[in-house]
Amino acid sequence: MLGRLFSFALFQVVGAAFGWWFCRSFMPVSAPTLAPMLLSALVSSYFWQVLDVALGMRVLRWLSSGDTLQTQVGFGLWGEISDRVRRLARSRERAVQQRDGRFQDFLAAMQASPNGVVLLDDDLRIEWFNQSAQSHFGLEGTRDLFQHFGNLVRDPGFAAYLATGDFKSDVLMPGRASTAAKPVRLSVHMHPYGDGRRLLLSRDVTAVEQAEAMRRDFVANVSHEIRTPLTVLSGFVETLQSLSLTEQERVRYLDLMAQQAERMQSLVSDLLTLSRLEGSPLPSAQEWVPMAPLFEHCRQEVTELSRVLWGQPQQLYFEIAPDIAVAGSSTELHSAMLNLIGNAVRYTPEGKNIYVRWQAQADGGAVFAVRDEGVGIAPEHIPRLTERFYRVDRSRSRETGGTGLGLAIVKHVSQRHGAELSIASTPGQGSTFTVRFPASRVRLPAEPVSAPTSVPVSAAA
Numbered sequence: 239m240l241g242r243l244f245s246f247a248l249f250q251v252v253g254a255a256f257g258w259w260f261c262r263s264f265m266p267v268s269a270p271t272l273a274p275m276l277l278s279a280l281v282s283s284y285f286w287q288v289l290d291v292a293l294g295m296r297v298l299r300w301l302s303s304g305d306t307l308q309t310q311v312g313f314g315l316w317g318e319i320s321d322r323v324r325r326l327a328r329s330r331e332r333a334v335q336q337r338d339g340r341f342q343d344f345l346a347a348m349q350a351s352p353n354g355v356v357l358l359d360d361d362l363r364i365e366w367f368n369q370s371a372q373s374h375f376g377l378e379g380t381r382d383l384f385q386h387f388g389n390l391v392r393d394p395g396f397a398a399y400l401a402t403g404d405f406k407s408d409v410l411m412p413g414r415a416s417t418a419a420k421p422v423r424l425s426v427h428m429h430p431y432g433d434g435r436r437l438l439l440s441r442d443v444t445a446v447e448q449a450e451a452m453r454r455d456f457v458a459n460v461s462h463e464i465r466t467p468l469t470v471l472s473g474f475v476e477t478l479q480s481l482s483l484t485e486q487e488r489v490r491y492l493d494l495m496a497q498q499a500e501r502m503q504s505l506v507s508d509l510l511t512l513s514r515l516e517g518s519p520l521p522s523a524q525e526w527v528p529m530a531p532l533f534e535h536c537r538q539e540v541t542e543l544s545r546v547l548w549g550q551p552q553q554l555y556f557e558i559a560p561d562i563a564v565a566g567s568s569t570e571l572h573s574a575m576l577n578l579i580g581n582a583v584r585y586t587p588e589g590k591n592i593y594v595r596w597q598a599q600a601d602g603g604a605v606f607a608v609r610d611e612g613v614g615i616a617p618e619h620i621p622r623l624t625e626r627f628y629r630v631d632r633s634r635s636r637e638t639g640g641t642g643l644g645l646a647i648v649k650h651v652s653q654r655h656g657a658e659l660s661i662a663s664t665p666g667q668g669s670t671f672t673v674r675f676p677a678s679r680v681r682l683p684a685e686p687v688s689a690p691t692s693v694p695v696s697a698a699a
């Protein structure tokens with residue numbers, strides 16, 4: 239402000255000095271000098287004001303040009319004003335950019351959400367949606383923006399939910415990609431916010447629902463499996479308590495009771511094995527299990543099983559490559575082997591052959607295969623065989639001491655060792671169960687593997 243006053247005064251002093259100089263130079267010496275000096279000072283002050291207004295106009299033009307961020311105009315007071323405006327505009331611009339950046343981050347986070355998010359206006363028209371909502375409801379980019387949500391999602395359950403206007407809880411509905419073979423279930427919840435607007439959240443609950451259904455089935459199956467032998471047992475106990483039996487009858491009843499107790503024991507033991515497989519850390523990749531002794535152990539066990547089950551025993555052929563080790567748990571591997579070879583014994587009629595093979599593969603892996611000449615399995619059952627309690631022939635499974643959990647255990651053990659279980663079968667001709675171990679889990683002998691020895695082992699032997 240002082241500068242401005244000073245410049246104004248300076249203009250007048252310079253004007254007066256000019257008037258004096260003009261009088262002295264161009265007028266007679268006797269002529270008065272005061273009036274021209276005053277006049278000249280007045281003209282200078284007008285000139286100063288015109289200059290000031292011109293500068294002010296320039297600043298006004300600059301303000302309305304919108305280019306306040308880059309340049310600065312004028313000097314003095316006007317220069318100062320334009321500089322402050324420029325600084326203010328810059329700090330505002332920075333604040334807007336920061337807000338914009340935060341908003342973009344927020345939108346990116348909403349896009350990355352595994353849950354569907356749809357923003358609806360007060361008339362339920364779509365304002366924004368993320369990618370998950372796009373796949374949940376089959377929405378499409380700009381095509382569905384500003385469309386009424388109820389017109390695009392026409393599930394009756396959801397329509398009723400919208401109609402009631404009671405959004406305290408969620409509603410379950412099928413997803414857009416849901417088919418009978420591959421159902422998709424969504425939980426959809428509407429949350430009112432702002433001025434009549436709605437936030438719609440969707441969550442894929444297919445896995446949760448399937449797990450819940452599996453849990454229910456599992457509890458029902460276990461209860462059923464245990465209830466049957468328990469009922470039989472309590473029936474025998476009642477008989478023993480209420481009737482006077484001959485010694486022969488008593489021994490027979492006690493035998494039958496022992497069978498039922500054994501059945502419950504195998505069931506509990508298989509259930510415990512499964513729960514250990516699910517709950518324990520993956521088997522070590524550093525602990526090497528030599529497989530040949532495990533096969534030898536299994537051979538003795540299934541030979542005994544075959545002798546107990548069948549009057550005329552089966553022929554068991556073991557072709558076991560020596561010195562191949564697998565990284566993992568020997569207990570789990572033994573359990574998987576025993577289940578597969580045991581099944582072959584149980585589902586193959588007497589007098590038929592069973593072939594067990596363990597050999598290295600060209601890729602450095604190894605294969606364990608059990609082939610039988612038994613009853614075989616119809617193709618429609620094969621994909622479901624590893625489900626818990628799934629049985630093709632219920633009575634045969636029970637008669638031979640099956641629990642319906644054997645192949646579920648084999649599948650778990652295979653997965654935990656990075657191996658793959660495959661099943662091939664022809665009804666009436668037999669089945670082959672194959673477990674392929676990857677090279678990363680297999681240690682082959684340093685020498686080239688010698689041809690496996692084929693040893694027919696008669697169960698009767």
Ligand code: ADP
Nearest residue numbers: 581582585629630631635640641642643644645
């Ligand atoms: P289970 O204890 O009933 O044998 P598993 O899980 O071991 O239960 O097998 C599931 C079902 O698969 C069996 O009930 C049986 O019907 C069928 N199965 C398994 N192995 C064989 C086989 N080698 N030959 C024919 N059917 C088999």
